[in-house]
């Protein structure tokens with residue numbers, strides 16, 4: 001992985017110089033892929049499309065930022081001046097402040113969904129169902145916020161990606177609507193194959209999870225079984 005010179009941008013509220021990393025080249029070696037389509041690739045990091053000023057707390061779309069006007073801003077800023085993916089509470093605040101619809105709303109809500117899933121993502125198979133539920137939802141109100149967010153993603157997906165049966169089935173599965181998830185896969189002819197390509201393995205595992213009434217995010221295997 002090689003980083004290019006970062007963009008130097010200005011906070012729209014306090015004017016601080018903020019840095020957005022830029023990738024010169026990268027690859028997906030060692031990448032992990034999850035059922036909610038989160039990708040973690042050490043050699044291909046993802047940069048935030050919306051973020052927060054570390055100085056004043058302002059939230060914004062990175063694409064809306066103007067170049068920094070500070071002629072003395074160094075080319076490579078201090079680490080705390082780089083824009084990062086913001087946490088769950090800030091993402092919810094951004095969603096409420098912006099109150100957008102369509103693709104921008106979908107972008108923010110899918111990040112919120114994945115941040116919830118991060119609470120269980122890494123040890124999901126080592127915990128009991130009750131332990132995963134306790135890790136995913138901190139209270140009834142928190143669970144309600146999670147559910148409403150995912151139901152809205154479901155609506156938006158039907159508009160934005162009406163042919164993406166696997167994504168729609170995954171949302172239904174994570175909402176606990178297992179029969180619906182299987183029906184979506186069936187209707188799209190997605191039978192799955194644990195020895196097949198990436199998508200076939202993903203579908204096979206989704207169907208297995210539905211049969212076990214398991215709604216939690218999982219990592220899809222990145223290579224074929226050699227047995």
Ligand SMILES: [Zn+2]
Pocket residue numbers: 011012013014015016053054055056057058
């Ligand atoms: Zn600021």
